[in-house]
Amino acid sequence: MKFDLVIAGVGGQGNILASQVIAKCAMDAGYNVVNTETKGAAQRGGSVLSHVRIADSEIYSPLVPQGQADILLGFEPLEALRYINMLSKQGTYIINTAPVPTILANLKVDEYPSQEQMIAAIKDKGVSGYFLNATQAAKDIGNVLLTNVIMLGAFTRISKLLPPDAILQMLLSMVKEKFHADDKKAFECGQRLIQV
Template identity: 80%
Template sequence: MKFDLVIAGVGGQGNILASQVVAKCAMDAGYNVVNTETKGAAQRGGSVLSHVRIADGEIFSPLVPAGQADVLLGFEPLEALRYIGLLSKKGTFIINTAPVPTILANLKVDEYPSTEQIVAVIREKGLAGHFLNATRAAKELGNVLLTNVVMLGAFTAVSNILPPDVVLKKLLTMVDEKFHADDSRAFAVGRGLIGKEG
């Protein structure tokens, strides 16, 4: 068994927590796991890419090679586009359509394309996946910081690598108890978004 997950986002979106939840669940299940991040000025809104590699045999590299990821979670659409080449032709993407321009885009060093342009380019690649607005769903729950939990819930709806209840329980052990009710709701909402939006 081999499973590769990449999570592409911007610093502050909580993708590192999400990757750690998946990694710890896989370790608890007895798999070999490597979890690593590549970051660019993460705390200033820079790019953050998390790699989670899970296998029942040896893992030779901490980084997911191009064209090999089973799932790409794009917490931010332009970051998802930037790393879509990591996704296997047989893989699945889940991309949050709410943009978070990086510091370079805000400084006009990078030009930020429209969400429609990003979606069109990704669709042209003929890959399977889901576009959803996890940020809007989190805001409707009362806290934009729940975006990562919405995305984590959505992940468990497209991948059967780990049981959803196990993932949620692991998440709750890693956050303050006062967030448990909101996180549980956000996780359920994320699972429900799969299939509702194309």
């Protein structure tokens, strides 16, 4: 058994926490796991790509090879588009449609593509998946910082590798108790957003 996951986003979106939750949960389940990140120059607002490799045999590289990811979680649409080629042709994506424009785009040095352009470019790649506005769903719960938890909940709807309850319990063990009620709400919201 081999499972490769990539999470593409920008600094500050919580994709490192999400990748660590899945990695630790897989280790608890007895799998071999490698989890690493490649980060852009800026910690907040810079590109962050998390790699989670899970197997029941030896894992020889921490980085998911191009075209081999089983699942791509795109916390930000332009970052998802940038890394969509990481996904295998049989893989599945879940992409948050809410943009986080770069500093250069905000300064009008760079042009940030429209949501329609990004979605069309992703669909042109011939891979299947789901688009959802996890950021808006998090705002509706009351905290935009729950976006990563919504994406984790959505992940459990398309991956049968780990039980959803185990992932939720691992998340709760890694965050302060005062956040637990909202985290549970966000996780369940993410599950509802994916109709499989």
